[in-house]
Amino acid sequence: MKEARRLKKLIHRALPLVCLMGLILLMSGCGKQNLAKQDVLKASQQTQTITWGVKADTRLFGLMNIKTSKIEGFDIDMAKGITKQILGENGKAEFVQVTSNTRIPMLKNGNIDAIIATMSISPQRAKQVDFSKPYFNAGQAILVKKGSPIRTIKDLNYKGAKILAVQGSTSAQKVKKFAPKARVLELSDYAQAFTALKSGQGQALTTDSGILYGMSLENPNYVVVGGTFTKEPYGVAVNKGQQPFTQAINQAVEKMKQTGEYQQLLNKWFGQVPDFDKGGD
Known part of the structure; x- marks a missing residue:
């Protein structure tokens, strides 16, 4: 009988803590959901920052420099250029390392604002994310x-x-x-x-x-x-429903092409590659 009473007291004491933990988890989940669904363009304009998901194991596109501990490559420079076009000279591009497996989940969870990580545009992926216009032709x-x-x-x-x-x-x-x-x-x-x-x-x-x-x-x-046997254009991926942000990215890339900045980046990263098509588009 005493054991039953003791157990009942323990349950009563634990209930508030359990409820509190549940509330925290619920709020945390809602926070992530809200973060993923917020207007990314407006939020980035307020913080003057765009957080990009990038590769860190892919030479020429995104590779970690062991000496500087910074990721370098064509995708990195493109992200910096797009950020400046959208947010101005004070705009800051932040980078989060992703893999082919983790990039879409991290985008959907709101951990990153956009993916620029050698990501081919495909109908299957387009069911989960929205893509910019192609910024790089690959095969x-x-x-x-x-x-x-x-x-x-x-x-x-x-x-x-x-x-x-x-x-x-x-x-x-x-x-x-x-x-x-x-x-x-x-x-x-x-x-x-x-x-x-x-x-x-x-x-x-x-x-x-x-x-x-x-x-x-x-x-x-x-x-x-053997050359290429498919066409695999790369696009910047953003969460569904972010049309203003997608449009801003497209305009930024087009502006980079008009000013010659895009071609300069192609020459910088692929100029030394034999037989590689650097025409870019």
């Missing part, structure tokens, strides 16, 4: 070890062939159309995928040509072969 290709008998994607269309790709990318799905007999092994990021290629876990690595050219520049024993 899917393959990277192989120099001297490999693999010269095109069709050379991998046999049972037992292994093609390496990155989780959450469109490359893994699209390559199956061109080499349906091959097995696709998906890794968490480009660094792991390239390490797998070097260790012989696959005969080729597939993703967008620009990313592969970056790997080849850093590792000359690996080359891009």
